Amino acid sequence: MAAPSSSSSSSPVLSLWKAYHQNTSDRLKFIDSFLIFLMISGIIQFVYCVLVTNFPFNAFLAGFSSTVGQFVLTASLRSQVNPENKGVFKDVSPERAFSDFVLGSIVLHFFVFNFLG
Amino acid sequence: MSTAYPLPTNLSKTTVANTASLLRIVALGLISAAAIASRLFAVINFESIIHEFDPWFNYRATRVLAAKGFYEFWNWFDPTAWYPLGRVVGGTVYPGLMATSGVIYNFLHAFNLPVDIRNICVLLAPGFSALTAWATYMFTKEMKDESAGLLAAAFIGIVPGYISRSVAGSYDNEAIAIFLLMFTFYCWIKALKTGSALFGTLAAVFYFYMVAAWGGYAFITNMIPVHALALMLMGRFSSRLYVAYCSWYAIGTLSSMQVPFVGFQPVRTSEHMGALGVFGLLQIVAFAQLARSHLSSKQFQNLLTVAVIVMGVVGTFGFIALTYMGWIAPWTGRFYSLWDTGYAKKYIPIIASVSEHQPTAWPSFFMDLQFLIFLFPAGVVLCFRELRDEHVFVIIYAVVASYFAGVMVRLMLTLTPVVCVASAVAFSSLMDTYLDPTQPEAEGESRPAEVDASAASNGSTASTASKKEKEKAKKPAAGGALSDIVAATSSSKKSKGVWGLDTRLVVIAHSLLMLGFFVFHCTWVTSSAYSSPSVVLASTNADGSQHIIDDFREAYYWLRQNTAEDAVVMSWWDYGYQIAGMADRPTLVDNNTWNNTHIATVGKAMSSSEEVAYPILRKHDVDYVLVIFGGLLGYSGDDINKFLWMVRIAQGVWPDEIQEPNYFTPQGEYRVDDRASSAMRNSLMYKMSYYRFAELFGGGQAVDRVRQQTMPKTGPTLDYLDEAFTSENWIVRIYQVRKEDDLGRDLKSANAFAQGKKRKRTKPVSKRRAITV
Numbered sequence: 001m002a003a004p005s006s007s008s009s010s011s012p013v014l015s016l017w018k019a020y021h022q023n024t025s026d027r028l029k030f031i032d033s034f035l036i037f038l039m040i041s042g043i044i045q046f047v048y049c050v051l052v053t054n055f056p057f058n059a060f061l062a063g064f065s066s067t068v069g070q071f072v073l074t075a076s077l078r079s080q081v082n083p084e085n086k087g088v089f090k091d092v093s094p095e096r097a098f099s100d101f102v103l104g105s106i107v108l109h110f111f112v113f114n115f116l117g
Numbered sequence: 118m119s120t121a122y123p124l125p126t127n128l129s130k131t132t133v134a135n136t137a138s139l140l141r142i143v144a145l146g147l148i149s150a151a152a153i154a155s156r157l158f159a160v161i162n163f164e165s166i167i168h169e170f171d172p173w174f175n176y177r178a179t180r181v182l183a184a185k186g187f188y189e190f191w192n193w194f195d196p197t198a199w200y201p202l203g204r205v206v207g208g209t210v211y212p213g214l215m216a217t218s219g220v221i222y223n224f225l226h227a228f229n230l231p232v233d234i235r236n237i238c239v240l241l242a243p244g245f246s247a248l249t250a251w252a253t254y255m256f257t258k259e260m261k262d263e264s265a266g267l268l269a270a271a272f273i274g275i276v277p278g279y280i281s282r283s284v285a286g287s288y289d290n291e292a293i294a295i296f297l298l299m300f301t302f303y304c305w306i307k308a309l310k311t312g313s314a315l316f317g318t319l320a321a322v323f324y325f326y327m328v329a330a331w332g333g334y335a336f337i338t339n340m341i342p343v344h345a346l347a348l349m350l351m352g353r354f355s356s357r358l359y360v361a362y363c364s365w366y367a368i369g370t371l372s373s374m375q376v377p378f379v380g381f382q383p384v385r386t387s388e389h390m391g392a393l394g395v396f397g398l399l400q401i402v403a404f405a406q407l408a409r410s411h412l413s414s415k416q417f418q419n420l421l422t423v424a425v426i427v428m429g430v431v432g433t434f435g436f437i438a439l440t441y442m443g444w445i446a447p448w449t450g451r452f453y454s455l456w457d458t459g460y461a462k463k464y465i466p467i468i469a470s471v472s473e474h475q476p477t478a479w480p481s482f483f484m485d486l487q488f489l490i491f492l493f494p495a496g497v498v499l500c501f502r503e504l505r506d507e508h509v510f511v512i513i514y515a516v517v518a519s520y521f522a523g524v525m526v527r528l529m530l531t532l533t534p535v536v537c538v539a540s541a542v543a544f545s546s547l548m549d550t551y552l553d554p555t556q557p558e559a560e561g562e563s564r565p566a567e568v569d570a571s572a573a574s575n576g577s578t579a580s581t582a583s584k585k586e587k588e589k590a591k592k593p594a595a596g597g598a599l600s601d602i603v604a605a606t607s608s609s610k611k612s613k614g615v616w617g618l619d620t621r622l623v624v625i626a627h628s629l630l631m632l633g634f635f636v637f638h639c640t641w642v643t644s645s646a647y648s649s650p651s652v653v654l655a656s657t658n659a660d661g662s663q664h665i666i667d668d669f670r671e672a673y674y675w676l677r678q679n680t681a682e683d684a685v686v687m688s689w690w691d692y693g694y695q696i697a698g699m700a701d702r703p704t705l706v707d708n709n710t711w712n713n714t715h716i717a718t719v720g721k722a723m724s725s726s727e728e729v730a731y732p733i734l735r736k737h738d739v740d741y742v743l744v745i746f747g748g749l750l751g752y753s754g755d756d757i758n759k760f761l762w763m764v765r766i767a768q769g770v771w772p773d774e775i776q777e778p779n780y781f782t783p784q785g786e787y788r789v790d791d792r793a794s795s796a797m798r799n800s801l802m803y804k805m806s807y808y809r810f811a812e813l814f815g816g817g818q819a820v821d822r823v824r825q826q827t828m829p830k831t832g833p834t835l836d837y838l839d840e841a842f843t844s845e846n847w848i849v850r851i852y853q854v855r856k857e858d859d860l861g862r863d864l865k866s867a868n869a870f871a872q873g874k875k876r877k878r879t880k881p882v883s884k885r886r887a888i889t890v
Contacts, residue, residue: 062371080312080314089356091311092312100313104364112371
């Protein structure tokens with residue numbers, strides 16, 4: 001949890017970026033890249049909805065909630081497998097976390113598929 | 118160490134644990150059996166019949182589902198309801214209940230068990246009450262331990278507050294909804310405790326089932342966010358909360374939109390916005406948490422301040438802007454009426470007119486919950502003592518549900534589960550204290566042996582002690598209620614316990630007596646108050662035997678067999694579902710109450726004079742008018758007693774033509790005898806109710822037994838309607854609307870002409886003179 005020593009003069013955003021690079025394992029970075037992809041995908045859909053049309057509103061909702069839902073499920077997986085959180089998740093091993101993640105995603109996309117219409 | 122009573126010493130730990138779990142299973146089985154059995158009074162006292170009003174629609178819809186399949190049901194347009202508008206049933210119904218019975222029906226038929234769909238519908242509620250008992254057991258187990266869970270299951274199994282909505286035949290959405298409510302809450306608590314996305318997903322799936330089953334799902338939609346928010350405000354944010362809430366919300370919201378009746382509401386109405394807001398807040402907090410782990414505290418604070426201000430401003434303005442642009446619907450009237458109890462009466466009489474939307478009377482709390490109502494606060498206080506995350510949930514639930522139960526009678530149903538849980542926690546704490554065999558000693562005692570012994574004794578008395586509880590027992594602060602007082606008065610170093618057998622026996626015997634009275638009370642209330650189908654009435658003969666009054670079915674079957682299949686029946690909306698279900702005839706309005714104007718039209722026809730009502734009836738193709746009249750039998754739920762609501766609702770739409778004060782006497786009394794106002798006496802409802810009523814008494818004094826008023830000797834006359842049918846006890850009266858006169862006269866003069874030929878016209882005139890003189 002302790003923040004790494006970084007020059008306090010530099011902007012917080014920059015030092016956040018640096019610290020993130022230093023103390024995050026590659027696995028988590030991999031998950032994070034997926035999260036960023038999902039976020040960009042969601043933003044594009046939202047912008048499309050606002051600027052162009054929301055006409056098949058159910059389709060927009062399905063697509064958008066699929067990205068949001070997948071995002072939070074992946075974020076959940078990330079926090080569950082994060083070694084820093086081991087004390088918080090006593091009952092959830094990384095394997096269990098992954099199976100939960102898979103199950104949640106299947107249920108989510110079942111509803112997404114149903115809602116696409 | 119010393120114990121209050123001798124304990125067997127030759128039992129191994131595994132034997133005790135196995136016996137305890139066996140006893141638990143047996144106890145749960147017995148509780149389920151008791152829960153089902155106590156709901157069968159309705160079937161035994163009467164018959165296997167669908168009760169009341171809404172269940173008749175659910176039953177009718179289920180029959181369509183079972184006969185024609187799910188797709189037909191989904192696309193079902195019912196042209197006979199809300200004539201001439203019709204109703205899109207598939208899109209305006211919570212299909213969970215019908216789908217459940219349909220699945221059970223098909224399942225049984227797949228095994229060649231030809232069970233009638235009606236019996237499935239009748240017995241669905243008792244069956245689900247057993248599942249509710251199990252779900253409550255699981256939920257309470259998370260709060261305290263297994264023994265509290267068993268008590269809670271026993272309480273909810275027989276408590277009248279829940280039985281009132283789940284007797285056999287009460288085939289309504291609440292029948293399965295309470296199970297879903299409790300199980301969703303259990304999954305939520307479990308998800309929160311373990312931080313497992315599996316339970317979050319499970320909570321979402323059961324939430325989906327709940328949304329499909331009952332409009333009360335909004336209670337879950339707001340309870341869970343409030344709990345999450347409270348935890349965050351208490352500084353208890355954890356990744357577990359994030360995992361549990363986000364997996365529930367993301368999947369649950371998407372799935373709730375699959376139900377056509379709910380549609381896009383979860384993203385467009387204010388009732389659902391709280392959940393969305395908490396979801397967004399959690400994302401921010403989680404990201405902040407992540408950022409904090411990578412930053413020094415000062416940098417983090419700078420970042421946080423800026424971020425919080427920006428987000429707060431953007432969020433608030435965004436919400437307000439969206440509401441003003443009409444994107445997010447503001448609160449609905451039904452919701453306002455939860456906060457301002459006078460609101461509905463002023464603005465939406467149709468909501469206020471439903472008896473189950475009235476504020477709860479104090480005695481009904483005791484009637485529905487008996488001694489649980491005073492154990493309930495004790496249980497809530499006990500939740501404060503530990504205040505784990507799940508206890509916060511119970512506390513919030515208790516506060517919110519208590520408020521709502523005070524506002525609306527029907528919301529007693531949502532209060533009942535938490536009352537059972539909290540009371541069980543309180544009661545089992547009491548029992549734990551007084552059954553714990555350890556006696557306090559001056560010196561320190563050997564703990565392990567004593568723990569072993571307590572487990573053994575509890576196992577043999579069927580109130581089992583879990584490991585967790587044993588650990589708790591070591592801490593002097595976390596014992597029962599009395600030990601708390603002991604701990605408070607003496608130093609905390611003193612060991613807990615109760616001296617002597619006599620105090621124990623007094624308290625235990627007293628508690629058992631209370632439990633006994635509770636069972637007695639529940640059985641009595643269930644059998645006498647909550648098991649009446651209200652379609653069939655019962656009275657007692659002089660010799661004590663039961664006399665069945667079956668006027669409703671008599672009249673509905675008369676309609677079914679003696680009228681054209683497309684004959685439109687007009688009645689007050691209460692009877693719409695029953696007419697559709699039992700008589701199978703089109704109705705103008707029914708219990709769905711979605712179109713206020715249409716209902717007001719019926720109200721206007723009922724409350725105005727014949728001349729005014731006749732065009733309305735003809736325009737709506739009405740062939741028969743049905744009224745419920747209890748004056749002969751003393752049945753107080755009749756239309757004359759509901760009449761003022763018809764007037765009020767009609768007044769809401771036509772304030773110039775219908776005015777409520779006209780229906781009272783100048784003294785402000787609501788009377789039906791000779792002092793009744795002229796608007797009252799000329800109203801269609803009055804005329805239809807009392808038409809030829811005086812003749813029944815053969816010249817004697819005609820007395821309305823509901824309102825205890827003597828009726829005038831000459832009753833009202835009808836020119837535009839003909840009496841078609843009156844049931845045995847006059848409860849249901851059906852009138853046929855006359856067609857226009859063949860010669861083009863208005864029906865009144867035609868009638869007068871016809872009567873004049875028989876020289877009857879002079880008679881009433883002379884009588885009128887006799888009265889005025």
